[in-house]
Amino acid sequence: MILLDSNVLLDIATADPVWLAWSEREFCAAAAHGPIPINPIIYAELAPAFATVLDLDRWLDPALFQRLALPYAAGWVAAQAFVKYWRAGGTKTSPSRTSTSVPTPRSKAIHSSRATRRVIAPTSPASG
Numbered sequence: 001m002i003l004l005d006s007n008v009l010l011d012i013a014t015a016d017p018v019w020l021a022w023s024e025r026e027f028c029a030a031a032a033h034g035p036i037p038i039n040p041i042i043y044a045e046l047a048p049a050f051a052t053v054l055d056l057d058r059w060l061d062p063a064l065f066q067r068l069a070l071p072y073a074a075g076w077v078a079a080q081a082f083v084k085y086w087r088a089g090g091t092k093t094s095p096s097r098t099s100t101s102v103p104t105p106r107s108k109a110i111h112s113s114r115a116t117r118r119v120i121a122p123t124s125p126a127s128g
Contacts, residue, residue, distance in 0.1 A: 001037050001066070002030040006045035009038075013049045013059060035066035040075035043067075047079030 004027065010016070011023035030036055038046075038060065050056040053076050060067070 001034045003037050003039075003042075004030050006042045009036075009042070009046055010049055013046065031064065036064060037066045037068055039068045040072055040078075043072050044075035044079040044082075047076055048083050 007019075008023045008026050011019040012027060016023070027036070043056070043060075046060075047053070047056055050059065056076075
């Protein structure tokens with residue numbers, strides 16, 4: 001199993017125009033090693049991209065993701081507190097990834113044997 005950085009999953013969930021292709025390749029590479037594990041922190045970081053907890057839970061298809069045995073309800077509550085904080089004028093240190101329509105992971109095909117964590121670079125995916 002390979003634990004992916006939540007940015008890789010956010011790129012797929014939000015169809016990020018710059019990082020989507022790279023993140024989908026990395027997702028498939030990681031999935032070649034088995035289900036993608038997620039934990040409450042990853043869950044909380046994904047939550048703002050979804051309108052409801054049901055949408056998020058549906059997107060986290062059990063055939064693709066393995067939830068680690070930790071309290072996921074706390075992740076949802078933490079994410080909602082963070083969203084409330086920055087909507088009230090709190091300092092944002094990263095861009096919002098809120099979306100009203102959430103696509104599902106596009107590729108269930110597994111065709112790679114390597115996965116890496118996305119390194120956030122000031123330029124394009126080709127430079128990272």
